[in-house]
Amino acid sequence: MKKIFALLILITLAYGSQAQYAVKEIPEALIPNAHLVKRLDDIRVDIKSPGKAYYYRHYVYTIMNEAAERYAYFVDYYDKFREINSISGTLYDASGNKIKNVKKKDIADESGTSRNNLADDARYKVHNFYYKSYPYTIEYEVEGEMKGIFNLPEWQPVPAPEIAVEKSSLTVITPKDYTLRYKQLLYSGNVLTKEEKSAKIYQWQLNSEAAKPSEAYAPEWDHISTRVIIAPSLFEFGGYNGEMSSWQNFGKFMLSLYSGRDILPADIKAKVHQLTDHLKTNQEKIAILYRFMQDNTHYISIQLGIGGWQPLDATYVANNKYGDCKALSNYMVALLKEAGIKANNVLIKAGEDKTEILSDFPSNQFNHVVVCVPNGKDTTWLECTSQTVAPGYMGSFTGNREALLVSESGSTIVRTPVYRKENNLQVRHVKAAIDANGKLTAKVSTTSTGLQQDDLHSLINNSSPDEQKKRLQRIFTLSNYEVPAFSYLENREAVVPTVNETLELVANDYANITGKRLFLRPNIVSTYTSKLAETEKRTHDIVSAYAFMDKDTVNITIPDGYQIESMPPPVKIDNQFGAYNVSYKIKDRSILLVRSYERNAGTFPARDYAGFVDFYNKIYKADQARMVFVKKEE
Secondary structure, three states: OHHHHHHHHHHOOOOOOOOOOOHHHOOHHHOOOOOEEEEEEEEEEEEEEOOEEEEEEEEEEEEOOHHHHHHHOEEEEEEOOEEEEEEEEEEEOOOOOEEEEOOHHHOEEEEOOOOOEEEEOOEEEEEOOOOOOOOEEEEEEEEEEEOOOOOOOOEOOOOOOOEEEEEEEEEEEEEOOOOOEEEEEOOOOOOEEEEEOOEEEEEEEEEEEOOOOOOOOOOOHHHHOOEEEEEOOEEEEOOEEEEOOOHHHHHHHHHHHHOOOOOOOHHHHHHHHHHHOOOOOHHHHHHHHHHHHHHHOEEOEEEOHHHHOOOOOHHHHHHHOEEOHHHHHHHHHHHHHHOOOOOEEEEEOOOOOOOOOOOOOOOOOOOEEEEEEOOHHHOEEEOOOOOOOOOOOOHHHHOOOEEEEOOOOOOEEEEOOOOOHHHOEEEEEEEEEEOOOOOEEEEEEEEEEHHHHHHHHHHHHHOOHHHHHHHHOOOOOOOOEEOOOEEEEEEOOOOOOEEEEEEEEEEOOOOEEEOOEEEEOOOOOOOOOOOOOOOOOOOOOEEEOOOEEEEEEEEEEOOOOEEEEEOOOOEEEEEOOEEEEEEEEEEOOEEEEEEEEEEOOEEEOHHHHHHHHHHHHHHHHHHOOOEEEEEOOO
């Protein structure tokens, strides 16, 4: 392996002698906006066979300030299929002077087993110099071996905004007769290739890339940065052979991992029939079996060997009452199969900030498994790791994205449910009174549906009453307020789940009384809380991830003896970004505010950013508007 890496150093086109690490040597053009400067980042992968590869990484980072401190940590993992053979590291000061080398005893070896993992054979090598004199430079080199090439590293030379790159490269070596599959995203130029005896060498490079500033409402970074994804054609993994040049072949490999693991014990089979035989529709059967699964299992991860991809068998889950996403989904498919309902495991890229896979490039892009019960427009999706979520509901964690449905008749890319504006509602009613000292007491009733109830659902089911109250004490833009009482009620039976929240609110200094005048903001709790910054040049498109609707009705009773002196005008806005409407009525001592706010989902061109800022800043201004009342003359 060392001979091959020495050869690579000789043929690498962009690099000469070792980079000089003094901060003053960084080109001036790379300094603006940069919290981190990658002086060098060299990744090399040497594929020997479908079951074996070596990897090497050498990187030099200049940490410009505290905002880049997380990049100063060295972290690499190893497990049954990935070994770390050597690690070295060096710390330099701003002038490029060597301060310290890494010693073997300084490298921590930590378990990968977390709170939700019953067992995990992944471990981590971790190191940090804990140096705080900015700027400074770290250098690390790591060599290792991969036993199976199911997972190959991705090259993303600029992994986030505010990172500049001097030199970065990815080099892959394969046997001459091996087909390396790769996909280039926003890469200018062509891959450099070279043949050496029995090997073929591929190389990608990025040099002198200035840091991009962070932008609000930008697309996912993976969609707007340079990336090269590499994937095997033939591979071996944990004693299984596979081929992933198509999604069908990828699905065949997954089916081989699941084969024979859907057998239920006799008592569970009997329970399935007891629960479902009397029901008339498949939807009723799906719902009751899903509830049975939720009530009798809980999520816990076991990642031993190939267990990161192969599920525990259904009998194990039934007997032990736990499993990870694969095991619980496989168990759910087995329950449905016993009831005569065909269902499929679905590989998915889960996460609120992880939505789209590269559907035109079959490869391992997944981190989660759910269940799909196909039935045309009545297809049902099931998230099996939650003991509380409504049957059929995906939410923001797994909704509105492509995924791989694994099927014996041909695995295909499918899309999970999209929750539209009318599904994601927040309807709020506030009945409030202000006393002669400006103290506000209010009862607030809020109904949230769809994606707007996701956070509340998690709060209700995963937090204590004290934690719930702490949240309520910080979410409203009020000073000196208390929440004496609150309650929640969930409706999980609806296709789109609902949460009702009721609370009492007391704010001692809500209204400001100065002399004869009383000042107040009629929008008590539904205020848009921040202004968007204008920018001279917007680089990226504008993304509104999902659509929703808010509807507010506020009734406020003010103290006797006041009359209106100044009130804000009604505001009505309707454009491509959404709609906003607020109006006021005053009768005797009563104020009525009616407000609606709709956000449209979509991607809008960067040239429209000034209009986008104007839209939201007008909403901010309208939500902060105040009324002035004056004491009547006696």
